[in-house]
Amino acid sequence: MKFDVVVIGGGLSGLVCGIRLQEAGLRCAVVSMGQSELHYSSGSFDLLSQLPDGTPVTDPVEALDQLEEDHPYRRIGKLRFEHYAEEIPPMLYRCNILVQDALLENRYRITSQGQMKPTWLPFADFQLFNNPHQMPWKKALILNFEGFTDFYVQPITEAMLSRGVQCHTDIVALPSVEKLRQRLTELASVNVASVFEYTDQIDELVKVINPMSKDYDVVVLPAVFGLTSSASYQYLCSRMDKELCLVPTMPPSVPGLRTQRQLCERFCRLGGTLLNGDTVERAIVENHEVKGIFTVNQGEVELTATHFVLATGSFFSHGLVTEDDEVKEPIFGIDVQQKAHTGFGVKTDAQFHPMIGGQRIKNLYAIGSILPGFDPMREGCSGGVALLTAFAVSNRIINQTVES
Numbered sequence: 099m100k101f102d103v104v105v106i107g108g109g110l111s112g113l114v115c116g117i118r119l120q121e122a123g124l125r126c127a128v129v130s131m132g133q134s135e136l137h138y139s140s141g142s143f144d145l146l147s148q149l150p151d152g153t154p155v156t157d158p159v160e161a162l163d164q165l166e167e168d169h170p171y172r173r174i175g176k177l178r179f180e181h182y183a184e185e186i187p188p189m190l191y192r193c194n195i196l197v198q199d200a201l202l203e204n205r206y207r208i209t210s211q212g213q214m215k216p217t218w219l220p221f222a223d224f225q226l227f228n229n230p231h232q233m234p235w236k237k238a239l240i241l242n243f244e245g246f247t248d249f250y251v252q253p254i255t256e257a258m259l260s261r262g263v264q265c266h267t268d269i270v271a272l273p274s275v276e277k278l279r280q281r282l283t284e285l286a287s288v289n290v291a292s293v294f295e296y297t298d299q300i301d302e303l304v305k306v307i308n309p310m311s312k313d314y315d316v317v318v319l320p321a322v323f324g325l326t327s328s329a330s331y332q333y334l335c336s337r338m339d340k341e342l343c344l345v346p347t348m349p350p351s352v353p354g355l356r357t358q359r360q361l362c363e364r365f366c367r368l369g370g371t372l373l374n375g376d377t378v379e380r381a382i383v384e385n386h387e388v389k390g391i392f393t394v395n396q397g398e399v400e401l402t403a404t405h406f407v408l409a410t411g412s413f414f415s416h417g418l419v420t421e422d423d424e425v426k427e428p429i430f431g432i433d434v435q436q437k438a439h440t441g442f443g444v445k446t447d448a449q450f451h452p453m454i455g456g457q458r459i460k461n462l463y464a465i466g467s468i469l470p471g472f473d474p475m476r477e478g479c480s481g482g483v484a485l486l487t488a489f490a491v492s493n494r495i496i497n498q499t500v501e502s
């Protein structure tokens with residue numbers, strides 16, 4: 099099978115790269131083994147929340163110069179960083195992924211644990227706050243579904259109380275959710291969300307919560323609306339008497355699963371070839387160039403392309419593995435680098451070409467979580483790194499294709 103580009107890994111970075119390449123008219127395949135980090139998404143894309151020394155960041159563009167030189171953002175450069183960050187929301191809209199109005203500055207969102215976290219671009223279902231110490235309500239009704247244990251009411255209540263919001267908590271018992279609970283040993287967010295894919299069930303919910311909410315400014319609910327699109331959330335908002343504030347649940351994340359699905363759908367609608375549930379096992383590299391790759395399901399059928407993009411994630415998604423006490427990149431055997439505060443990642447040059455045995459592989463690129471040079475937890479930048487490196491590499495490939 100011959101393509102212009104083969105992307106290995108169908109998480110946020112791989113799919114966004116594939117979508118941009120297809121949008122530019124290239125023939126692209128994405129091979130993806132399984133779950134991605136999006137399944138655990140807390141509901142927003144973070145660009146840069148803190149500097150490595152812990153200093154909070156309000157303006158990510160301004161803070162860029164203070165990152166180390168091998169940070170993926172420094173490699174992209176300030177001008178391109180700004181340009182790509184502006185292009186991301188329209189690209190997400192083309193995938194039907196609704197996000198909040200984007201400013202190039204951080205605001206705050208509430209986490210599943212009730213903390214206020216700086217963020218850049220939340221999905222439209224989540225509330226953004228300008229001030230982490232204030233909320234725009236006086237009285238909140240915080241509701242959970244009977245038997246749903248993946249929504250933490252107590253820390254959310256404490257967070258709201260500490261910001262001057264009076265709270266009342268209650269339980270909603272709906273026959274449809276109750277029926278599910280009796281069938282399953284454990285009620286997960288996706289199960290509850292599957293009930294609310296139907297408008298008649300949202301009508302049932304609204305019949306219960308509208309009368310309960312009459313003395314409150316806002317109703318807080320777990321983020322279990324919209325497995326396949328944002329339609330359920332929008333329908334719910336349109337039927338409620340009071341403002342709605344959704345708060346993330348424990349994984350799996352309903353907005354994250356929806357995003358994964360919408361990216362896959364967009365890629366396929368554009369004519370991309372998605373080999374979902376397949377694993378790239380090995381590659382042929384000759385003269386510092388990838389000739390082809392082989393997958394479990396395709397067996398001896400070689401996938402060839404002009405360019406290859408490695409978007410297999412970090413340890414979490416098996417993009418990096420530990421073997422014989424050594425950290426390895428399992429497909430190509432790319433050189434791995436480690437730094438004390440940023441951990442492991444594959445060595446690349448400034449254009450994200452990986453190195454094998456110290457030699458640059460000219461038609462291979464690495465993007466997303468597999469890259470080194472950043473600390474995703476501390477800096478709050480991992481979604482941004484996935485998106486912006488996907489933009490940087492897809493642009494490079496598109497430009498090379500146009501020039502040749």
Ligand SMILES: Cc1cc2nc3c(=O)[nH]c(=O)nc-3n(C[C@H](O)[C@H](O)[C@H](O)COP(=O)(O)OP(=O)(O)OC[C@H]3O[C@@H](n4cnc5c(N)ncnc54)[C@H](O)[C@@H]3O)c2cc1C
Nearest residue numbers: 107109110111131132134135144378411415466467480481
């Ligand atoms: C719990 C949690 C919460 C998070 N919250 C946030 C947040 O609030 N904001 C934010 O910005 N970011 C957040 N992130 C991080 C963000 O989701 C990731 O940075 C981003 O999704 C990474 O995308 P990726 O494509 O680089 O990697 P991944 O999502 O890891 O995708 C890699 C894909 O490659 C596939 N793969 C691996 N090996 C192979 C192979 N050999 N063959 C074929 N396919 C393969 C995997 O199955 C996987 O689908 C969170 C991450 C986690 C884990």
